[in-house]
Structure formats: structure tokens, C-alpha cells
Amino acid sequence: MKHPDPPPFSDCPIPISETEEILLGHGSGGKLTARLIESVILPALASPALEALDDQAVVSIDGTRLAFTTDSYVVTPLFFPGGDIGDLAVNGTVNDLAVGGAKPLFLSLSFILEEGLAITVLDRVLASIRRAAARAGVSIVTGDTKVVDRGKGDQMFINTAGIGSLRPGVSLSSRRVRAGDAILLSGPVGDHGMAILSTREGLDLEGQIQSDTAPLHELTAAILDACPDVHAMRDPTRGGVAATVVEIATRQRLGIEIDEGAIPVRDPVRGACEIFGLDPLLVANEGKLVAFVPQNASAGVLRAMRATPLGAEAVRIGTVTEKHPGFVVVRTLIGGERILDLPFGESLPRIC
Amino acid sequence: MKYLDEYRDGGVASSIAKTIAETVTRPWVLMEVCGGQTHSIVRYGIDRMIPPEVELVHGPGCPVCVTSLEMIDKAHAIASRPGVIFTSFGDMLRVPGSRGDLLTLKSRGADVRVVYSPLDAVRIASQNPAREVVFFGIGFETTAPANAMAVYRARKEGVGNFSMLLSHVLVPPAMAAILQAPGNRVQGFLGPGHVCAIMGYREYESLAERYRVPIVITGFEPIDLLEGILMTVRQLETGRAVVENQYARAVTRDGNPAARALVLEVFEVGDRKWRGVGSIPKSGYKIRYEYRMHDAEKRFHVEEIATEESSLCISGQILRGLKKPSDCSAFGTLCTPQKPLGATMVSAEGACAAYYQYGRFLDSASLPAVTAQAPTA
Numbered sequence: 001m002k003h004p005d006p007p008p009f010s011d012c013p014i015p016i017s018e019t020e021e022i023l024l025g026h027g028s029g030g031k032l033t034a035r036l037i038e039s040v041i042l043p044a045l046a047s048p049a050l051e052a053l054d055d056q057a058v059v060s061i062d063g064t065r066l067a068f069t070t071d072s073y074v075v076t077p078l079f080f081p082g083g084d085i086g087d088l089a090v091n092g093t094v095n096d097l098a099v100g101g102a103k104p105l106f107l108s109l110s111f112i113l114e115e116g117l118a119i120t121v122l123d124r125v126l127a128s129i130r131r132a133a134a135r136a137g138v139s140i141v142t143g144d145t146k147v148v149d150r151g152k153g154d155q156m157f158i159n160t161a162g163i164g165s166l167r168p169g170v171s172l173s174s175r176r177v178r179a180g181d182a183i184l185l186s187g188p189v190g191d192h193g194m195a196i197l198s199t200r201e202g203l204d205l206e207g208q209i210q211s212d213t214a215p216l217h218e219l220t221a222a223i224l225d226a227c228p229d230v231h232a233m234r235d236p237t238r239g240g241v242a243a244t245v246v247e248i249a250t251r252q253r254l255g256i257e258i259d260e261g262a263i264p265v266r267d268p269v270r271g272a273c274e275i276f277g278l279d280p281l282l283v284a285n286e287g288k289l290v291a292f293v294p295q296n297a298s299a300g301v302l303r304a305m306r307a308t309p310l311g312a313e314a315v316r317i318g319t320v321t322e323k324h325p326g327f328v329v330v331r332t333l334i335g336g337e338r339i340l341d342l343p344f345g346e347s348l349p350r351i352c
Numbered sequence: 353m354k355y356l357d358e359y360r361d362g363g364v365a366s367s368i369a370k371t372i373a374e375t376v377t378r379p380w381v382l383m384e385v386c387g388g389q390t391h392s393i394v395r396y397g398i399d400r401m402i403p404p405e406v407e408l409v410h411g412p413g414c415p416v417c418v419t420s421l422e423m424i425d426k427a428h429a430i431a432s433r434p435g436v437i438f439t440s441f442g443d444m445l446r447v448p449g450s451r452g453d454l455l456t457l458k459s460r461g462a463d464v465r466v467v468y469s470p471l472d473a474v475r476i477a478s479q480n481p482a483r484e485v486v487f488f489g490i491g492f493e494t495t496a497p498a499n500a501m502a503v504y505r506a507r508k509e510g511v512g513n514f515s516m517l518l519s520h521v522l523v524p525p526a527m528a529a530i531l532q533a534p535g536n537r538v539q540g541f542l543g544p545g546h547v548c549a550i551m552g553y554r555e556y557e558s559l560a561e562r563y564r565v566p567i568v569i570t571g572f573e574p575i576d577l578l579e580g581i582l583m584t585v586r587q588l589e590t591g592r593a594v595v596e597n598q599y600a601r602a603v604t605r606d607g608n609p610a611a612r613a614l615v616l617e618v619f620e621v622g623d624r625k626w627r628g629v630g631s632i633p634k635s636g637y638k639i640r641y642e643y644r645m646h647d648a649e650k651r652f653h654v655e656e657i658a659t660e661e662s663s664l665c666i667s668g669q670i671l672r673g674l675k676k677p678s679d680c681s682a683f684g685t686l687c688t689p690q691k692p693l694g695a696t697m698v699s700a701e702g703a704c705a706a707y708y709q710y711g712r713f714l715d716s717a718s719l720p721a722v723t724a725q726a727p728t729a
Contacts, residue, residue: 024458201468274356
């Protein structure tokens with residue numbers, strides 16, 4: 001089946017996949033996800049706000065600029081070291097607003113519950129949601145609950161949407177990223193993804209890996225205080241830091257250079273990544289931030305990040321360049337080079 | 353991280369690369385046998401650190417790549433049956449057979465699961481006595497002990513609903529096939545470190561002697577690989593052709609006798625079809641007659657499935673080091689990681705998949721400047 005509309009960014013040499021069914025990989029944050037959005041969803045629903053493909057939309061109501069976003073949370077197990085589906089559902093949406101330069105204000109909360117779920121489980125998740133909302137300074141103002149037959153949902157799915165008020169004068173978008181920008185990362189990568197994976201696969205790491213789920217609104221405020229002209233901020237969730245930088249390089253036709261030696265990774269996370277054969281750059285985070293900052297402001301922004309609890313380990317990991325447009329080149333630990341690309345679908349554990 | 357960081361040190365790496373450049377006086381073609389080595393070479397950019405005289409060709413050592421099309425079709429046929437739980441290492445799921453891949457089958461409702469060890473599959477079988485549980489046992493000698501252990505344990509513990517679809521391949525017959533092939537270009541090998549941790553390297557000594565080819569058993573970290581390249585180049589430059597062991601921290605001459613004994617208790621050597629290469633005599637393992645109730649091919653009567661491969665795909669010549677992925681007319685056009693014709697394009701360890709990224713990078717300077725078009729509503 002051919003789609004009548006040409007896909008955007010059609011310079012890509014990759015032919016449209018002939019997959020006609022949804023695969024798990026379509027939700028992985030890899031190329032399949034990008035293709036689903038660009039060749040199926042966008043052509044059907046095109047609007048200027050959607051086409052920016054940022055983590056949040058910026059809308060104006062009577063001259064007041066608002067950031068608006070939504071996200072759904074499906075995670076197994078519901079409770080994992082360092083967090084649970086409840087604080088994830090609050091922090092994830094708060095962070096999508098915060099990295100757009102907004103102060104998160106209001107959240108909606110929808111549950112899809114599977115028949116048979118213990119009320120005590122729901123109680124625990126609600127308590128966690130309440131704590132997370134208080135920490136992030138947001139109010140949950142509307143909600144919905146649906147129940148599906150046993151076997152038709154994995155215990156609990158949550159959707160949240162959020163609204164925040166944008167700072168005057170601030171304009172953050174991946175479209176503003178320029179050659180010469182410094183790329184800053186707020187702390188060690190891979191904690192969330194490996195906390196989930198090692199719990200799910202029964203890898204006994206004695207609780208050494210905790211999810212990093214946290215609200216980023218204070219960190220983003222500190223960054224914008226230090227430099228209101230920051231070009232873009234992203235929270236590198238699904239697909240990790242790699243998905244963030246590859247997406248910006250590809251869509252904005254810019255080159256990006258990353259210094260692999262500068263990427264902080266905690267030892268237990270590195271160890272777990274070695275065991276599973278995964279690249280920490282591709283592993284999900286839930287409380288980290290990547291900022292694209294004008295070169296001359298980068299030192300000041302880095303200082304401001306390090307002065308906050310969530311940015312204490314912030315580092316510069318790379319630079320945007322005019323060279324090799326569309327490609328992310330990693331300077332490897334041993335001084336070699338490689339192209340950083342997104343996996344096609346899910347990152348599958350390798351046999352050797 | 354101890355025992356890893358030492359082998360990823362940038363200073364040591366550049367000093368070995370410099371020594372290689374000082375040692376080499378003429379062009380040499382080296383083949384790294386293992387897919388894991390190919391992966392590290394690309395991941396760390398080692399191919400771009402060494403002098404251009406040293407050409408690395410990627411060997412047949414990706415078990416995913418060499419698993420024959422008909423084996424994948426057999427897997428597909430078994431996994432399609434109602435009541436079957438089909439288990440496999442992750443990267444095997446995306447390899448296309450002539451009837452599609454296992455991930456797509458999963459999306460259509462088949463019970464296909466990723467496991468990290470064949471023993472996990474045995475555990476799933478004992479927890480689901482009413483279901484048939486099949487493990488896709490692929491790999492080189494490295495994974496053979498774990499696969500043999502799963503079959504051994506299933507029989508010992510009476511897990512009658514567990515069986516294995518076995519497609520094991522052996523390295524030395526493949527190396528011999530490469531060296532015997534007309535037009536062979538390979539002059540030295542980085543030998544398979546993990547395979548030799550199990551098997552030792554006595555078998556390789558006769559290969560080195562018979563074909564006058566240096567073989568350096570090599571590890572998988574960047575320093576290992578650079579050291580292995582240096583040792584091979586030194587042998588070539590001085591006209592020697594022996595087996596040397598770079599990976600001494602893991603490999604001894606005799607390997608792991610207990611593991612080998614277990615493998616030979618459960619498996620026996622037999623002919624095996626390799627994807628893109630064809631049948632190589634005595635190049636694989638089969639499940640012994642005594643363990644036939646755990647042999648999925650017999651249990652599900654799929655032995656007669658036979659499939660021919662795409663005539664466009666030259667992965668056989670690539671696996672033997674005769675051609676480069678960029679020599680293929682389908683490369684990057686009809687055949688991409690998203691729509692692979694042959695398995696060398698599928699796995700991250702496959703030579704074509706590795707080249708696909710590298711080649712795109714080289715061409716990027718000549719790509720036309722394109723402005724993003726907004727989709728027409």
C-alpha cells in the first residue's frame with residue numbers, strides 16, 4: 001500500500017517499510033517510530049504545531065503563550081527501583097513542558113485499568129502521583145478512569161496531559177539549533193532503562209541501579225535564568241541521548257559531534273549494559289536533560305546546571321557543526337570515529 | 353570498570369596504531385572471524401585508525417548472518433503452530449526468512465519470546481507443561497555448551513515438552529572453505545577469541561600450517577583488536593605463519609575440556625548449510641540420536657522444508673571476503689537494514705549493515721542540500 005502523500009524529509013535513502021502492521025518496534029523510539037510519525041500520522045493530521053515535532057506544542061490563547069503536551073505510560077513492572085508508573089506519569093509530562101521553557105501548572109490524569117487489579121496497587125500508585133505532583137508544583141485538575149477486560153491491558157496504563165505557562169521572551173525549539181552550539185548533558189545516562197531491564201530480567205544487582213525519574217522544572221528554570229537564549233532543550237527518554245541528537249541532526253540537516261569519553265555512565269549501569277550488549281547512549285532516561293546552548297553562553301549555563309541538585313554532574317558532551325550535515329559522529333573512547341544511528345526498532349540483545 | 357577500561361585506553365590504542373603503521377611495508381588483507389570483533393571494530397572506529405595498507409574484511413562469524421534461510425523458515429513454521437512457545441536470542445527475531453521474520457509473526461499473535469539463556473527456555477517449559485517450548489539454538493562453538501546443557505538438563509529432569517531447533521556452526525571448517533575458495537584474498541586471520549576459550553586452539557595450528565596463514569587468537573575490546581592486528585601484520589611482514597594467542601587472559605591451548613565433553617555428549621558433528629555459502633561438510637552440530645525427543649526438527653516434522661536464496665544477494669561472497677558490500681548492485685537500494693535481502697544486512701554484526709552506515713557517511717558530503725518539505729495536507 002502506497003501512501004498518497006510524499007513523506008517529509010524525503011532525502012532519506014531508506015525506502016518506506018512495507019510493514020503493514022504495528023510492531024513493538026514502532027514504540028521503541030527508533031527509526032520505526034520516526035517513520036510511523038512521519039509517513040502515517042503527520043500526513044493525516046498536518047498542522048504547524050505538530051510539524052515542529054518538539055516534546056510540547058506552543059499555543060497562544062488571547063496573546064498568552066502556553067505549552068501543551070501529552071504522554072502515555074506503559075511500563076512493566078509497575079514498581080521498579082527508584083520509582084513506579086505513578087511518579088513516571090507525572091514527571092514525564094512535567095519534563096516535556098519544562099524542556100519547552102514552560103512552568104508546569106496543570107495535569108490531567110487518565111487510567112486504563114485491567115479487570116482484577118488490586119485496589120491496594122492503585123492506592124500505592126495514587127500516593128506516588130500525589131507526592132510527585134507536589135514535588136513538581138503541579139495540580140491534577142481533571143481525569144478519567146476506564147476498565148478493560150482481564151487480559152486486555154497490562155494491569156494499568158496511565159495517560160497524562162499537561163499545560164504550562166511559557167516564560168516571556170523564551171523560544172525553545174529544535175529548529176533554533178545552530179552550528180557552533182554547545183551540547184550539554186545534565187548527568188549520567190541509562191539509569192532508568194537499565195533499572196527497568198535488570199528488574200524485568202531478574203538480573204540481581206542488589207538494587208544498585210535506580211531509575212532517575214525526577215521533575216526537571218527547577219533545572220530548566222536555572223538554565224533559562226542563566227541564558228534566556230538557550231536554543232533547545234530535550235529530555236532524552238525513549239531511545240536515549242542517541243535518539244535526541246540523531247533526530248535533531250537529521251531533521252535540522254546539521255552535523256553533531258559527540259565525545260564518547262565525556263558521557264557520564266554510572267558503573268553499575270555500564271556493567272548491566274555490557275551484560276545485555278546495549279549502548280548506554282541508546283538507553284532511556286527519565287530525569288535527564290540535553291541542552292543546545294550558544295557557544296559563548298555554555299560555560300555560564302554549565303555552572304548554573306551544576307548548582308542545582310539534578311544538574312550536579314552536568315557536562316559538555318559535544319558540539320553542533322556544519323560538517324557532515326544529517327549525521328552524528330562519535331569520537332570513541334580510543335580516539336576512533338563512528339556514526340551514531342538509531343536502531344531500526346527495539347534494541348535487541350545480541351547473541352555475541 | 354576494572355578489566356574493561358584497561359582495554360579501552362585511548363593512549364595505548366593510538367600507540368599500537370602507530371606501531372602498526374611503522375611495521376607495515378605493503379598491503380595486507382586480514383579477516384576478523386567473529387561478528388563480535390566486527391562490531392567492536394565499527395563501534396570504536398578501529399578500521400579508521402589503522403594504516404590504509406591493512407584492509408580488514410569481515411568474516412563469517414556472525415551466527416545470525418550464516419543461519420540458513422531454510423532454518424529460519426523451519427523456525428517460522430514451528431512458531432506458527434498453536435500452543436508453541438518459541439524462544440530465541442533477540443537478534444534472530446528480525447532475520448527475514450522466505451515467509452517473513454519472527455517479530456512480525458509475534459505481532460500476529462504467535463508466542464515468540466526473547467530469552468538470554470537456553471536454560472531460561474527449559475524453565476519456561478517446566479512452568480508450562482501443557483505447551484510445547486522450542487529454543488532456536490544457533491551460534492558457533494561459544495554458545496554450544498549452554499545449548500547442550502539445556503538439552504541435557506531437559507532430558508535429565510524429564511522436561512518432555514522442551515525441544516531445540518539446532519543450527520550450530522563451527523569455525524575451522526568455514527575458515528578452510530574461505531582459504532580454499534578460488535580468488536581468496538585473505539592473508540591472515542584474527543582468530544575467534546570466545547570460540548577458542550571453549551575449544552582451545554589446537555585445530556587452528558593445523559590450519560595455519562596447511563594453508564601457510566598466520567592466525568592470531570584475538571579478544572573483543574579495542575586494545576585486543578589493535579594488538580591482534582599488530583601481531584598478524586608482524587607475522588606477515590616477517591614471513592611467519594603460526595597460531596599466536598593475543599587473548600591469553602581467556603584462552604588456553606586446550607580450552608575448556610568440561611564444556612567440550614558436555615557438547616559431545618549431546619551433539620555430534622555433521623554437515624551444515626550456511627546462508628549465502630551453501631553446504632560445508634562437517635561444519636556444524638546435530639543433536640545426537642539419544643536426545644532425539646528434544647530435537648525440534650524431528651518433533652515437528654519440518655526436516656523436509658528446503659528454501660533457495662535470493663539470486664541478487666551476494667552475501668555468500670561477502671562472507672568469504674571475496675566482495676565488499678559496496679560491490680553489490682542491491683546494496684543500499686533494494687537491500688537495506690530495513691528491508692534486507694540477505695542476513696549480512698540484518699544483524700548489527702553483519703558486514704553489510706556495518707558498511708551501510710559507513711558508506712552513507714562517506715557519501716554525505718555529496719548529498720544534495722535538501723530543505724524539509726512540509727507534508728501536503
